[in-house]
Amino acid sequence: MRGSALAVVVAALSVASAPAFAQEFNVTIRDHAFEPQEIRVPAGKRVSIYVSNEDASAEEFESPALKVEKIIPGKSKGLVRVGPLAPGRYEFFGEFHPNTAKGVVIAE
C-alpha cells in the first residue's frame, strides 16, 4: 500500500516535471539583497526562478503574492516555481533580512 502510494507520487512527479519547458530566470542573493531586484516574466505561464544564495547564511525566499515560501541555505541554489501569473507586480522578500532583501516579479 505504502509502496504503491510512493509509486504514484514518483509517477506523478515524473509526469509533472517531464514537460520542463518552463522559462528560467535567475536571481542572486548577495550581502542579504537580491540581484536583480526586478524580474520580468511572461504573464500566463509557469516560470522557474533559480535563487542563488551567495551569502554564508540561509535566507527564506518569501512572497505571499507569489504564494511561495522557500528556504535557501547559505552557499546554495534553490528553485522556485511560480505562475501562471496575471499581469502585475508581485513583491517578494527575504524573510530573514526583510529590511535589505526586497524584490519584485513583474508579469507582463
Added chain:
Amino acid sequence: MFGALIIVFREVIEAGLIIGIVLAATRGVSGRGHWVLTGVLAGTLGAGIVALFAEAIANAFEGAGQELFNASVLGAAVVMLMSHTAWMARHGREMAVELAAVGAAVTGGKRPMTALAAVVGLAVLREGAEVVLFLYGILAAGTSSGSLFLGGTLGLAAGAAFTALTYYGLISIPARHIFTITTVLIALLAAGMAAQAVQYLDAAGLINVLSGQLWDSSPWLPQDGIVGRILHALIGYTDRPTELQLITYLAILAVMAALTWLAAPARRAHARSV
C-alpha cells in the same frame, strides 16, 4: 536585536499555537506534559537534522524536495488530527462530563496523546528548521552577532509566552464548552494545514489545477503581519487563496465533521452495551 526577535517569533507562532491548543485539549490527561515535551524534543531534534540536510532536501526531486517535504509533514499532521478527532468523538463526551475520569480514560486508550504528540512534533519540526537555520546564520556571520542571537533567543521565549497565553486563554473557558471549542479549533487547524499542503504541492509542480486566485485581502489583513500569521496558524487564513485551497479547506472541515458524527454513534452503542 528587535528585528531578530520578531523574525524568530513569527516563525514560532504556528508551533506555539498548536502546542497551546494541544495542552488545552488534553487538560487533565495524566502524563500529557511528558507526551507534549517528547513531541517538542523530537521535533527540535528533527529540525536540527532537517536544517543540516536543508540543501540536499531542497535539491531532491528536481528542486521540489523542500515543498514535497513540507506537504508531507503537513499531510501527516492532518491525518493525526483526524485520528484524534475520531477517537475523541468516541470517548470524549464522558471525559468532558466527568473531567476527573479523563486521566484514566486516556491512559487506557493512549491514542489521542500519541497522535497529538506527533502533531506537536511535526509542527516544531517544520518551523524549527527555519529557526535553526536563521540562528545558525547569525552565529556564522560572527561579528556583532551577540545581540542578534540574543534577539533570536528572546523571540523563542516570546513564542513560549504565546503558547502559555493560548493555553491559559483556552482553559479559562468553562469546562463544559472546552471540548466543543478544542474540537472546532482542531478541525480548523487541520483544514488550514491541508490548504497549505496543497499549495506546496502546487509550488512543487505536482498539482497544477484550480490555481486561480479567489480574492486578495492583503491590503486589509496581510498574511505576513503578526495578526495575519496568528489567523493563518489558527484558522488557516490566507490572504490570496487559490480555488484548490478553498475547496481543500472546506473538504477537510466536512471530513472532520463527518468523523465526529460517524464516530459518535459507536460511542452511544458502546455506552449501552456497558
